[in-house]
Amino acid sequence: MRKALFVGVCLAALALAAWGEEKVTITVAVYPDLDSVIEGVLPAFQALYPDIEVELEVAGYVDHHTRLLTTLAAGMGVPDMAAVEIGYIARFAAEGGLVDLSQPPYNAEAYASLFVPYAWQQAHTVDGRLIAMPADIAPATMFWRRDVFAERGVSIDEIKTWEDYIEVGRRLTYDADGDGQIDHWLVDDAATVAMILWGGHTRFFDQEGNCIVDSPRFVRAFEVAKAIREAGLDARIPAWTNEWYEAFRRGTVATAINGAWLMGHLQNWIAPETAGLWGAAQLPGGIYTQRGGTWYVIPQASDNKDAAWKLVKFLTTNPDIQLRAFEITNAFPAVQAVWEDPIFEEPVPFLGGQPARLLWKEAVQHIVGVPTNPNDAIAMEIVSDALTQVLEEGRPIAEALAEAKRLIERRTGL
Amino acid sequence: MSNPLGLWRRWWARRQQRYAPYLFISPFYILFFAFGLFPIGFSLVLSFHSWRAVGGLETMRWIGLENYRFLLTDPWFWQSLGNTLVLLVISGLPQHLIALPLAFLLNRRLPPRLRHLYSASYFFPYITSTVAISLVFGTIFGLHYGILNQLLEYLASAPWSRWLFGWLEGYLPINWLGKAVYIKPAIAIVVLWHWFGWNTILYLAGLQTIPREVFEAAKVDGANVWHEFWHISLPLLRPIIFFAVTMTIIGNMQLFDEPFILTGGTGGPGRAGMTVAIYLYRTAFEWTQMGVAAAMSWLLFVSIGVLSLLNYLLLGRAALARRGEE
Numbered sequence: 001m002r003k004a005l006f007v008g009v010c011l012a013a014l015a016l017a018a019w020g021e022e023k024v025t026i027t028v029a030v031y032p033d034l035d036s037v038i039e040g041v042l043p044a045f046q047a048l049y050p051d052i053e054v055e056l057e058v059a060g061y062v063d064h065h066t067r068l069l070t071t072l073a074a075g076m077g078v079p080d081m082a083a084v085e086i087g088y089i090a091r092f093a094a095e096g097g098l099v100d101l102s103q104p105p106y107n108a109e110a111y112a113s114l115f116v117p118y119a120w121q122q123a124h125t126v127d128g129r130l131i132a133m134p135a136d137i138a139p140a141t142m143f144w145r146r147d148v149f150a151e152r153g154v155s156i157d158e159i160k161t162w163e164d165y166i167e168v169g170r171r172l173t174y175d176a177d178g179d180g181q182i183d184h185w186l187v188d189d190a191a192t193v194a195m196i197l198w199g200g201h202t203r204f205f206d207q208e209g210n211c212i213v214d215s216p217r218f219v220r221a222f223e224v225a226k227a228i229r230e231a232g233l234d235a236r237i238p239a240w241t242n243e244w245y246e247a248f249r250r251g252t253v254a255t256a257i258n259g260a261w262l263m264g265h266l267q268n269w270i271a272p273e274t275a276g277l278w279g280a281a282q283l284p285g286g287i288y289t290q291r292g293g294t295w296y297v298i299p300q301a302s303d304n305k306d307a308a309w310k311l312v313k314f315l316t317t318n319p320d321i322q323l324r325a326f327e328i329t330n331a332f333p334a335v336q337a338v339w340e341d342p343i344f345e346e347p348v349p350f351l352g353g354q355p356a357r358l359l360w361k362e363a364v365q366h367i368v369g370v371p372t373n374p375n376d377a378i379a380m381e382i383v384s385d386a387l388t389q390v391l392e393e394g395r396p397i398a399e400a401l402a403e404a405k406r407l408i409e410r411r412t413g414l
Numbered sequence: 415m416s417n418p419l420g421l422w423r424r425w426w427a428r429r430q431q432r433y434a435p436y437l438f439i440s441p442f443y444i445l446f447f448a449f450g451l452f453p454i455g456f457s458l459v460l461s462f463h464s465w466r467a468v469g470g471l472e473t474m475r476w477i478g479l480e481n482y483r484f485l486l487t488d489p490w491f492w493q494s495l496g497n498t499l500v501l502l503v504i505s506g507l508p509q510h511l512i513a514l515p516l517a518f519l520l521n522r523r524l525p526p527r528l529r530h531l532y533s534a535s536y537f538f539p540y541i542t543s544t545v546a547i548s549l550v551f552g553t554i555f556g557l558h559y560g561i562l563n564q565l566l567e568y569l570a571s572a573p574w575s576r577w578l579f580g581w582l583e584g585y586l587p588i589n590w591l592g593k594a595v596y597i598k599p600a601i602a603i604v605v606l607w608h609w610f611g612w613n614t615i616l617y618l619a620g621l622q623t624i625p626r627e628v629f630e631a632a633k634v635d636g637a638n639v640w641h642e643f644w645h646i647s648l649p650l651l652r653p654i655i656f657f658a659v660t661m662t663i664i665g666n667m668q669l670f671d672e673p674f675i676l677t678g679g680t681g682g683p684g685r686a687g688m689t690v691a692i693y694l695y696r697t698a699f700e701w702t703q704m705g706v707a708a709a710m711s712w713l714l715f716v717s718i719g720v721l722s723l724l725n726y727l728l729l730g731r732a733a734l735a736r737r738g739e740e
Contacts, residue, residue, distance in 0.1 A: 066699060073467035073704075091702050096469020238592075243558070301470070374466055378701040388683060407489075414464055414477070414484055414706050 024307045025053040029079035031064040034135075034294065037315075037325045044321065045314050052307045065091070071299075072097045078301040081308040084132060086122070086293040087201045090376035093125045099298040099305060102130035106309055111317050118369030119293055119334045122202060126209045126371045131297055133316040134334035136325065138259040138292030139363040140196045142281045143266075145274075146352055148172065148184070148254045156281055162224050165284045169233040172254040186233040188244060188253045193234075194225035194387055196257055199289055203370050204379035204408070211408045213383050214401045222390055222397045229391050245270045257283065259291030260360050264330045267350045275349065280356040288366035294331070332360065379408045460708035467702050474705075481709035491710065493685060494693040495717065497598070501673075501689065502666040505602035509610045509662060510655070516610075517617035518643050522629075533618055536611035544608070548675035551604045555590035555676070563587040591676055594684035601673045601687055608672065609665070613658050620654030621647060652733035659725055667718045670695070690714045 028038060035058045042054060057079055059067055065088040071077045072092070084092055092098055101108035108130055112120055119134035144156055152171050159165050169186030176183050187193060198221040206212050228234050235253055237243045247253045249271040256262060260280075267275065283289070296312045298305055315321060322333035323341055333339070339361045347353040373379075386404040389395040461481055463474045485491045516536070520529050539547070554561045567586050569579040590600040624647065632646055648655075670691035673681070681688025681696075688696075690710065698707035 069467060069699060069702065073470070075470040091700070092468050094466030094468050094473070094702060096473045098468070374702065378703070381696075381701070385685070392683070410484065411701075411703070411706075414481060414703050 023051055023053055024304050025055055026080040026302075026304045026307045026311065027055045027057055028308075028311065029057040029059070029064060029068060029082040031059060031061045031083060031085075033329045033331075034083050037328050040328050041315070041321050041324050044324075045311060048314070049307075049310055052310065054311065061085070068092070072301070075301050078299045080302040080304045081296060081298050081312060083135070084295050084297050086290070088377075089122065089132065089295060089372050090201070090374055092297065093131065093372040093376075094374040095127070097300060098129075098131040099300055099302075100129040100131065101133065101298070101309075105306075108133065114317055114336065115334050116336055116364050116367070118290055118364070118367040119295075121369030122293065122372055123295055124371040126205065126207070126373045128371075131372075132295035133297075133312050135294045135296055135316055136329075136331035137334045137364060138261050138290060138332060139360045139367065140200075140258065140283060140289045140291040141260045141356075141360060141363065142283050143256045143258070143262060144279050144281060145251050145254050145277055146279050147277050148251050152254075156279060159281070159284050162227075162285045166224075166227050166231060166233065169228065169254075170231065173231075173233045182232065184252050184254065185235040186253070187228065187255050187257065188235055188237050188247060189239065190225040190228040190234040190236075190391060191384075191387055192239060193228060193257050194221040195384070196283075196289060196291055197221035197224060197287060198383070199368075200291055201376060201380050202290070202372070203368070204376055204383065205370065205373040207370060209373060209412075211379070211405050211412070213379065213386075213408060214398075214405050218383070218401055219397060222387060222401065225387065226390055226397065249274065251277070260356075261292060261331065263348075263350060263356075276352045278351050279354055280351050280359055282359060282363060288363045288368075290364075290367050290369075293334070332357075332364070375408065375412050378411055382407045457708040457711055460705055461712055462709075463705045465704040467698075467704050477705070481705045482713070484706060485709055485713060490685065490688075490693060491690075491713075494681075494688045494690045497686065498667055498669060498689045498691075500598055501602060501605070501669055502663065504598065505605035505609075505669075506659075506662045506666050508602075508606050509613050510658065512606075512610050513613035513617055513658075514648075514651075514655075515643070517614050517621055518647055520614070520618055521621040522639070522642070533615055536614045538611065539608050540612045542608075544671035545675060547604060547608060548672055551600075552591070552676060555600050557587055557589050557592060560587075560590070562590070592683060594682065594686035597673075597677065597682045597687040601669075601676055604672045604676065605666070605669065609662070613662070616658050616661075617651065617654060620651050624650050652729070656725070656730040656733045659729060660722055663721050663725055664718055667714065667721065690717075 030038065035056050038054065038056060045054070046052070058064075064082075065084070068079070068082050068084070069091055071079070099106070111133075115123075115134050116137050119137050123132040123134055124130050149156060149172070152174070154168050154171055158168055165186075172184065172186045173182060174184050175181060198218050203217070204211060204213050212218075229236075235247060237247055237253075239258075248256070248266060251274065263278070263280070266272075266278070296316060298308045298312060302308055315325070317335065319333075319335050319337045322335045322338045323343070325331070326333050326338065326343075339357075344357040344361060345355055346357075348356045382404045383401075386395075386400040390397055390400050460474070462476060462478055464477045464480070465474045520532055524532065553559075557563070563586060566579065566582055566588070569575045570582045570586060588596055590596045628646055628650075629642055632642055637645070668691050669689045673687040673689055674692055674695075676682075677687045677692075679692075679696075681692050691714070694707050694710045694714070697703050697710065
């Protein structure tokens with residue numbers, strides 16, 4: 001009996017050792033639709049690395065990031081690799097936690113020239129580490145309704161500056177059914193416009209970590225939003241609400257300034273019946289900015305960093321795989337070479353046959369990025385609050401931004 | 415060979431009566447230390463540190479009282495504390511003003527079977543999931559298609575109710591969850607609806623401990639219903655009232671679920687619905703300032719303590735002293 005047990009244990013140990021040598025299982029935490037991307041390219045990855053098994057942990061967008069934060073804080077249950085979205089990357093930019101990929105054995109700085117500059121900048125932290133590899137990006141763009149513009153006798157070519165935009169907006173904001181109430185507007189929400197103009201979730205701090213929310217870029221964003229609001233040109237409809245979807249379906253807002261990904265949502269579920277009625281254009285006033293992006297990170301606490309790095313490299317630096325990802329989710333690849341593929345010159349039926357991806361390809365080259373600061377998330381909240389005070393309570397812009405800067409600065413370091 | 419085992423057996427036979435109870439009770443203490451005492455102690459230590467969480471425990475940095483100094487001069491903290499206190503009053507006070515007479519009526523004026531039916535129905539909101547409640551109320555408070563606004567619009571224009579509700583017309587439709595001034599009333603309505611049943615049951619239980627003879631004696635002396643309520647039920651319920659109010663203070667000071675879901679997790683425009691608990695949660699998990707959040711939890715603890723003490727001085731001392739005489 002005892003002998004049998006001993007042999008059994010030995011056999012099990014042998015099997016374990018053999019299995020350990022040959023197969024590594026890495027856990028990869030993502031949110032939809034990235035799971036479809038990874039599942040789609042996994043056969044190609046396993047053809048290259050038959051020893052690496054991949055186990056996906058899929059959670060909703062918000063839950064995924066919360067779980068990643070709590071596992072990192074506890075140092076237990078940490079995935080070997082995870083996706084992080086731009087609205088959340090600041091949470092993970094603090095010291096420790098994520099592997100610095102600029103160090104050996106990763107030496108990822110060598111890949112710098114592959115990527116769109118802003119995504120690469122944003123993958124760094126303000127203390128000089130490289131914590132993430134860019135997967136996809138999202139240039140901001142202006143969508144406009146061809147039918148509404150035609151009906152109001154407006155041409156998209158009239159919009160060159162923000163002043164033009166507001167001027168044209170006065171013609172696009174009108175009462176269609178004659179009941180004395182405005183029912184068509186220039187844009188959905190002035191607050192969204194301001195947010196995109198100042199740089200979304202990023203660029204509240206400079207390279208050295210100084211708070212710059214009182215700089216001309218923020219003042220300009222606030223001024224444009226205020227001018228739109230004061231002229232009554234925005235419908236004041238918050239994003240991701242039923243009223244927002246309804247406005248796009250009915251064409252009651254003539255333009256939408258948002259990430260290029262908005263097209264995918266419009267086409268797939270918000271307003272598929274409006275196909276062909278939309279156009280895309282660069283933002284007025286020569287402004288280029290981002291509205292999103294995804295990165296892959298490797299936690300320090302992972303036991304399989306090498307295997308995880310192989311998968312990260314495969315997903316982010318391999319142009320063929322990036323192209324496959326684009327075909328699956330329509331999110332724009334962060335690798336610049338992919339943009340040379342003929343697919344980016346094809347007309348987009350939803351936008352009336354416009355080859356809009358060329359437009360976006362042009363835009364991303366100009367987008368400025370800065371290293372991610374751990375305080376970006378709180379700065380975003382404080383600046384958004386300042387914007388509310390300016391738009392809703394009429395507080396002077398300079399005063400609101402100075403106050404915002406003070407509130408941000410007294411929070412950093414805690 | 416069997417010697418050590420035998421020794422152990424003999425030792426255990428002698429001592430088991432003494433130690434076995436500790437063994438049996440130990441699961442509670444193990445769980446309490448792991449999930450009760452340890453987090454409390456850890457949060458106290460954390461409140462003197464700067465910790466951005468992602469780097470694990472080794473990235474904690476001692477900063478003394480900085481977190482407390484920051485919070486005590488932070489306008490958002492004071493605003494959230496103010497929000498919490500306002501919500502405590504406007505959602506807590508009506509709960510008791512409704513629950514007390516309701517419990518009295520249930521106790522005195524209804525046949526038992528009907529009483530059970532009613533008290534069960536009043537209790538129903540309490541056992542409903544907060545998420546479900548807030549989702550339903552989210553549609554009730556809707557701007558254009560919300561049931562509440564449609565009801566108010568009807569009341570403001572119908573001939574029979576115009577005299578009472580006509581003045582509302584200028585304000586309709588009310589943007590309950592979109593404008594700072596309306597958020598607190600909206601949250602208070604949900605909290606009130608959610609919790610008044612709990613207090614009703616509490617008071618009903620209290621009323622049932624009052625001996626029937628007291629009421630019968632009063633009736634013989636010519637007391638009416640009002641006298642019974644005001645001169646018998648209320649004074650004898652004082653210990654229960656003290657308990658119920660204390661529970662409301664502790665519960666409402668930590669108010670989180672209802673405002674969190676109704677305002678989409680933000681606290682609403684102008685942070686008018688941001689309670690201390692929501693501010694604490696956002697500080698910790700959105701802005702990863704764990705030390706600040708820990709300090710905030712201790713400041714919240716202190717303010718709950720102060721309020722409970724005030725409540726004791728106002729309601730409790732007299733109520734409990736009377737009980738002591740018995």
